[in-house]
Amino acid sequence: MIAILDYGSGNLRSAQRAFATSGVDVVVTSDRATALEADGLVVPGVGAFAACMQGLRSVDGEAIIRERIAKERPVLGICIGMQILFQEGSEHAENTNHKGVGVWEGEVSRLKAPILPHMGWNNIESDPNSTLLKGVSGESFYFVHSYAAKKAVGKMQGWSFHGEKFLAVVEDGYVSATQFHPEKSGDAGLALIKNWVSAL
Incomplete structure (x- = not known):
């Protein structure tokens, strides 16, 4: 079962429909036990960093x-x-940055681009060993954002460019x-979702 965390932010129903195409049961929930025990947890998000953190903490x-993560259960x-x-x-932060969950070190900051938000389709420079992008590494995906992380974290990264x-x-x-947004990225997005679900 896949749980999509409902904390007041995100395209919950479109995400639910997209993940359901992978053939697994999908629930939208804010229930702690369900979110902890699901085979995979999806954390969506639309809006501003601080507001999303506030909503996240509320559930x-x-x-x-x-x-x-401590129990090695996929997110x-x-x-x-x-x-x-x-x-x-740093979104809407005046004196000090807003604190995130802190799984990865580093800051999410405003893109240095002539036009913001970065909205629309863009391609990705990906690692050939990527699990998520297997079979869709040359495809474009749908972005809507003005802020992003710019330093490498984790074991494998994919990069895009806007400014x-x-x-x-x-x-x-x-x-x-x-x-x-894989749920808004057509067939390529659905393929990425299936790649993630298959790896659970």
């Missing part, structure tokens, strides 16, 4: 993510759900993440 999501972050896995984010190079994919043992 004990920060602790759920850490506990799953997949999507868009802001990827960003909040980092130590901190500057940024992290589009991270694969790090039981934790994976995409800056783009």
Whole structure:
């Protein structure tokens, strides 16, 4: 079973439909026990870093993510759900950055690009050994964001470019993440979802 964490942020129903195409049961939930015991946990996210962290903490999501990782149970972050896995984010931060879950070191900061948000289709420079991008490494995926992580973390990375190079994919043992929206990325996105589910 796949659990999509409901903490008030994200395209929950479209994500649920997309993950259901992989042939597994999918539930949208904020229930701690369900989120902990699912074969895979999806952490979606739409909006601002600080607001998403506030919502995540309201359902004990920060602790759920850490506990799953400690128990070697897979987690997949999507868009802001990827960003909040980092130590901190500078979005709408005045004096000090907003604290993230801290799975990975580093900061999520504003892209240096002439046009923001980065909205639309973009390709990815990926590692040939990527599990998530197996069979779709030359495809484009759908992005909507103005902030991103820009330093390598994890065991394997995929990169994209909008004004500057940024992290589009991270694969790090039981934790994976995409800056783009696989549920909005057509056949390539569905193939990525199936790759993740098959690896659970």
